[in-house]
Amino acid sequence: MTRIATPLALLLAALAYFVPAAAGGTPVVYAACTTIAILAVMAYGADLILSYLGEVSLGHTIFWAAGGYAAAMLSVGPGWNGWMTAGASVAIALVLACVLGWVTLRTREFVFSLVTYAAAVVAMEVAFNWSFLGGSDGIVGVPPLELTLFGRGITGSTNAELWPVAWGLLMLTLLFIQRFRQSRLGTSALMVQMNPDLAQALGVDARSVRFLVFVASAPISALAGWLYAYQRAYVGPDMFESYFLVLMLTAIVIVGRRLLLGPLIGTALIIVQQTFFSIGGDGDKIVLGAVLAAILLVWPKGLIGLWELMRVRRA
Amino acid sequence: MNLAQQIINGLVLGSGYALIAIGWTVLLGAARLVNFAHGQLYMLAAFLAWAAMQQYGVDYYVAVPIAVLALGLLGVVLQGVMLPLVMQQNLTSLMIVTLGFGYVFQGGAARVFGGDPQRLISPLQAESIRYGDIWFTLQDVVTLAGTLMLFGFLWLVMNRTRLGALVRSVAEDPKLAQLFGIDASRVYIGVFVFECAAVALGAGLVAPRSPILTSMGFDEVILTFVVVVLGGIGSVGGSLLAGFGLGMFTALFGALVSPAYTTAAAFLLLLIVLVTRPDGLAARR
Numbered sequence: 001m002t003r004i005a006t007p008l009a010l011l012l013a014a015l016a017y018f019v020p021a022a023a024g025g026t027p028v029v030y031a032a033c034t035t036i037a038i039l040a041v042m043a044y045g046a047d048l049i050l051s052y053l054g055e056v057s058l059g060h061t062i063f064w065a066a067g068g069y070a071a072a073m074l075s076v077g078p079g080w081n082g083w084m085t086a087g088a089s090v091a092i093a094l095v096l097a098c099v100l101g102w103v104t105l106r107t108r109e110f111v112f113s114l115v116t117y118a119a120a121v122v123a124m125e126v127a128f129n130w131s132f133l134g135g136s137d138g139i140v141g142v143p144p145l146e147l148t149l150f151g152r153g154i155t156g157s158t159n160a161e162l163w164p165v166a167w168g169l170l171m172l173t174l175l176f177i178q179r180f181r182q183s184r185l186g187t188s189a190l191m192v193q194m195n196p197d198l199a200q201a202l203g204v205d206a207r208s209v210r211f212l213v214f215v216a217s218a219p220i221s222a223l224a225g226w227l228y229a230y231q232r233a234y235v236g237p238d239m240f241e242s243y244f245l246v247l248m249l250t251a252i253v254i255v256g257r258r259l260l261l262g263p264l265i266g267t268a269l270i271i272v273q274q275t276f277f278s279i280g281g282d283g284d285k286i287v288l289g290a291v292l293a294a295i296l297l298v299w300p301k302g303l304i305g306l307w308e309l310m311r312v313r314r315a
Numbered sequence: 316m317n318l319a320q321q322i323i324n325g326l327v328l329g330s331g332y333a334l335i336a337i338g339w340t341v342l343l344g345a346a347r348l349v350n351f352a353h354g355q356l357y358m359l360a361a362f363l364a365w366a367a368m369q370q371y372g373v374d375y376y377v378a379v380p381i382a383v384l385a386l387g388l389l390g391v392v393l394q395g396v397m398l399p400l401v402m403q404q405n406l407t408s409l410m411i412v413t414l415g416f417g418y419v420f421q422g423g424a425a426r427v428f429g430g431d432p433q434r435l436i437s438p439l440q441a442e443s444i445r446y447g448d449i450w451f452t453l454q455d456v457v458t459l460a461g462t463l464m465l466f467g468f469l470w471l472v473m474n475r476t477r478l479g480a481l482v483r484s485v486a487e488d489p490k491l492a493q494l495f496g497i498d499a500s501r502v503y504i505g506v507f508v509f510e511c512a513a514v515a516l517g518a519g520l521v522a523p524r525s526p527i528l529t530s531m532g533f534d535e536v537i538l539t540f541v542v543v544v545l546g547g548i549g550s551v552g553g554s555l556l557a558g559f560g561l562g563m564f565t566a567l568f569g570a571l572v573s574p575a576y577t578t579a580a581a582f583l584l585l586l587i588v589l590v591t592r593p594d595g596l597a598a599r600r
Contacts, residue, residue: 056410103590109406110349114544115589118582121537125579246418249411285422292415296408297396 006178009260013174017167020160030159032275034231037166038224040267041173042244043251045221048177050249051257052186053213054193055109058245059100059116062123063093063218065239067225069127072139072235082147086226093222094215101214105207124240138236145230162231169227170264173220178260180216189213243285250292256302320449321566327455329562330462331524333555335517336539336546337465338510344549345486345506346401349410352393352417353514353539354532359420360386360515361522362428362529365435375437379519383512390511394504401503404489417532424529437523458520465513466555473551482506486549537578538565541585 020033042064049057067089074080074088104115127133144157147165156162180186191199192206199206229235251266270291274284299305339353350356360382367378393416394401400409442453473479484492485502493499541561546553561581569577 050407054407056407103586107589110343110347110410111544111589113349113410114540115586118540118585122579122582122586125576129575242414242418246414249414253411280426282422282425285425286419289415289418289420289422293412293419294415296412296415297400300400300405300408 006260010171010174010178013171013261013264016170017164020163025160027159028275030163032271034159034163034166035275036264036268036271037163037170038228038231039244039247039271040251040264041166041169041227042221042224043248043263043267044173044177045217045219045224046248047252047257047263048180048213048217048220050252051262052180052189052193053210055210056113056249057116057214057217058113059120060217060221060248061120061240061244062096062100063221064225064228064244065123065127065235065237066092066096067222068229068235068239069133069139069225070222071226071229072142073133075143075230076139076141079143082145082230083149086223089222089226090219093218097215097218101211104214105211120240120245124237127240128237134236136237138234138238140234142229142233142235145227157230157233159231162227166227166231169223173223174260174264176220181260185209185212185216246288246292250288250295253295253302254291256304259302259304262302262304317448319447321570322563323449323451323455325563325566326459326559327451327562328565329559330455330459331517331521331558332538332542332561333558334458334462334465335514335521336542336554336558337469337551338513338517339539339543340546340549340551340554341469341482341513342506342510343543344551345482346503347404347406347486348401348507349406349413350510351410351414352420353413353510354537355417355420355424356386356389356511356514357518357522358527358529358532359389359424360518361435361527362424362433363515364519364522365433365527366428368436369433375439379516382519383515386511386515387508390508391504393511394507398500398503402489402500421529421532428529430529432526432528434526435519435522440523454520454523461516461520462555462558465516466551470551538581541581544585545588 016033020030023029023033042060045063046057046060049055049060070089070092071085074085075082080088100116100119103119104112107115128136133139144155145162145165147154154161154165188199188204188209191202191204192209196206199209225235225239228239247267247270251263251270254266254269255262270288273287278284279287295302299309301308335357339350342348342350363385364375364378364382367373367381368375373381397409397412400412437454439454439457440452444451444453444456473482481492481497482502482505484495484497485499489499492502538561542554542557545561546555546557564584565577565581568580572580
């Protein structure tokens with residue numbers, strides 16, 4: 001069962017490519033699916049920290065926003081194409097993650113969360129006030145995404161045109177997470193989280209593991225922000241809003257931590273609720289927050305824990 | 316720049332920071348619980364007091380105690396729900412749970428109280444006192460006096476009474492404390508209720524300074540973060556010092572450099588301290 005679980009999960013995600021067309025192919029469906037893919041990729045960045053390091057990063061909105069700002073500024077100003085802005089997004093996220101990772105190197109638990117949150121607040125205030133970054137107005141008029149290779153490829157700004165890119169980015173992220181889980185770094189990270197003494201006895205340097213995982217997680221959220229800038233054709237300080245933070249965390253915990261498809265399914269549940277079953281912006285906030293709190297209080301393992309519980313009872 | 320006026324402003328701001336932070340400091344010290352709904356609790360208290368005054372015509376001096384009482388009750392409910400996680404000391408989950416609660420409060424308050432900015436009007440805010448070229452309001456004086464009295468009272472309770480000894484023993488080692496017959500769950504609930512009531516008092520005294528919004532949540536109390544961590548986790552005296560220090564820093568930075576970047580500067584200060592002295596100011600044990 002577990003042996004085929006991962007290829008099966010990846011196959012399912014690959015088949016998701018046909019979901020928008022199968023669901024009617026209307027602009028609303030394409031918008032929802034593209035948004036789900038983008039926000040799921042954003043959540044996978046934070047998932048690397050929460051699931052494998054066991055820490056709560058409240059600073060991943062920085063990388064998310066950094067990717068968006070890089071895409072917007074470089075495509076509006078010097079007119080870079082999608083490949084170049086994507087490269088710049090990754091590079092900027094890596095630099096920021098190195099700085100923040102170094103600052104938080106010796107912090108754990110709530111101090112780590114407080115410091116990453118503090119960094120996000122600083123970043124938001126800078127983005128809000130610095131005219132170089134567009135200030136409170138942000139940057140408008142992001143051109144259509146131009147992602148071509150040898151004359152073939154995608155140029156587009158509508159959700160239907162961006163969907164293949166969003167899906168491709170999601171698949172790349174899933175493959176990366178899958179590789180990470182089996183890598184030396186991934187197993188070391190789990191060991192540092194589960195049994196720090198054993199890790200130390202085996203010669204694993206907990207600090208460098210934590211630092212590397214943190215740095216590796218940043219470009220994922222940044223690339224999500226990169227595509228989000230093209231989807232909305234606008235970036236602004238609202239990318240730092242706690243909505244994205246709460247969404248990331250809820251998406252990760254709702255199904256269950258350390259599951260390859262967990263954040264994707266979680267994001268899909270949330271966005272489907274907000275798109276098709278919305279009860280108003282404030283009502284949706286209540287739903288999102290209540291789901292987040294209730295899951296952790298009642299089924300700490302997520303929905304998968306509920307399923308296991310039912311299976312045990314039946315047996 | 317009028318230096319004397321800025322020092323007064325710093326004292327006023329600082330007493331507000333310390334007052335809003337104190338509940339959180341005690342909670343963090345005794346239960347190791349980071350309450351990310353702190354800002355929304357502040358917002359909720361301010362709006363409850365406002366609603367009591369607007370809709371039921373209650374006096375300001377009655378509305379604030381009502382808000383304190385209501386938040387205290389809310390504290391019992393919240394901590395009751397979180398108790399299993401608190402007893403397990405599952406701190407990561409708790410942090411995320413409080414974030415969820417905060418989001419619920421924000422959405423709920425927007426539904427109940429509406430999205431418009433409101434004013435919590437205190438009669439003391441209108442009473443200004445001039446002394447040469449410095450200026451402050453009676454509200455500022457009451458906030459400063461209230462903060463000092465609350466801190467003094469808290470210090471006495473924590474260090475001179477049996478109740479304080481109970482809280483400190485649970486903070487030190489909850490399992491050992493339970494072996495000695497101390498009911499840790501009651502201590503946790505008590506500490507959480509204190510946090511909620513203290514932030515409500517803070518809101519009642521500080522919120523009249525500026526318009527209140529249901530979305531203000533964390534923005535209004537974001538600097539208390541700095542107070543809590545800089546003051547030393549769980550240190551009552553440290554919080555008071557950090558509160559006033561931060562108030563002075565904010566007032567002077569705003570006047571001398573740039574008011575727009577004040578919060579960022581305060582957080583940068585926190586980051587620098589954490590890098591240079593990670594153990595001294597925020598050691599785990």
